Every structure is written in structure tokens, then in C-alpha cells.
Amino acid sequence: MSRETMMALAWLIPAMLLTTTGELFLKRGMNQVGVLDFTATDTLIPTFIKIFTNPNIWIGFIGFGLGSLFWLSVISRVPLSLAYPMLGLMYVIIVVESWIFLGEGLHPLRVIGSIIVGIGVALVGLSSVEH
Numbered sequence: 001m002s003r004e005t006m007m008a009l010a011w012l013i014p015a016m017l018l019t020t021t022g023e024l025f026l027k028r029g030m031n032q033v034g035v036l037d038f039t040a041t042d043t044l045i046p047t048f049i050k051i052f053t054n055p056n057i058w059i060g061f062i063g064f065g066l067g068s069l070f071w072l073s074v075i076s077r078v079p080l081s082l083a084y085p086m087l088g089l090m091y092v093i094i095v096v097e098s099w100i101f102l103g104e105g106l107h108p109l110r111v112i113g114s115i116i117v118g119i120g121v122a123l124v125g126l127s128s129v130e131h
Contacts, residue, residue, distance in 0.1 A: 008077035012086050015070035020093045022063025029056030085124040091117045
């Protein structure tokens with residue numbers, strides 16, 4: 001893998017961390033708001049008001065947006081077929097962050113699945129090694 005490709009893929013780290021942290025804040029905010037039910041038309045507008053006035057949701061969108069900017073930097077430099085599968089590492093990151101920050105359980109199958117995803121991402125990365 002060329003040095004330029006490695007540098008471009010390094011921008012994936014902040015992209016993934018900002019995006020997953022944004023997702024954590026979105027989840028935290030929705031835990032405070034409650035269920036968003038599109039079929040309950042009588043509670044839809046009050047729920048939207050709660051959503052758009054919740055600071056955690058705003059922080060989540062900001063994190064998600066900043067992560068997207070780093071993502072744009074990555075895809076402007078490397079093939080999408082290389083960069084996109086690397087986002088699979090976000091599955092591993094979100095499992096760990098959710099366990100630490102949201103108190104979600106670490107089910108053994110979730111851990112095994114995350115390890116498999118990590119191995120798959122490594123294989124995709126190795127497929128780009130120039131011969």
C-alpha cells in the first residue's frame with residue numbers, strides 16, 4: 001500500500017470516531033426523548049419538538065457531520081471500493097463505545113461478530129497492497 005493511500009486512510013480514524021461518537025449522542029438523546037413512532041400522529045409533533053430541542057441530538061448531528069467531512073477527505077483520495085469496507089471497523093468501535101458509555105452488554109456473539117468484521121476489514125486492506 002502506498003504512503004499516500006496510508007495517509008488517506010489515516011483520515012478514516014477521525015471520520016469513524018466522530019461518526020460513532022455522534023451516534024452515541026443521538027442514542028443518548030433518543031433515550032431521553034422516547035420512541036419515535038411515525039404511526040402515532042397525535043404525538044408526532046411533540047416528539048419532533050423534543051428531538052430538535054435535545055442537546056444530545058444536536059451534538060450527535062454535529063459529530064456525524066464532522067465525521068462526514070473527514071470521510072469526504074478519504075474518498076477524494078482512494079478508491080471507494082477500498083475505503084468503504086474499512087468503515088466496517090465502526091461496528092467494532094460502536095460495540096466498545098456502547099458498552100463503555102451506554103452500559104450496553106457485551107454478548108459473546110456480538111464480540112465474535114465484531115472480530116470477524118475486523119478480520120474482513122484487514123483482508124480488504126491487504127487486497128490493496130501493490131505487488
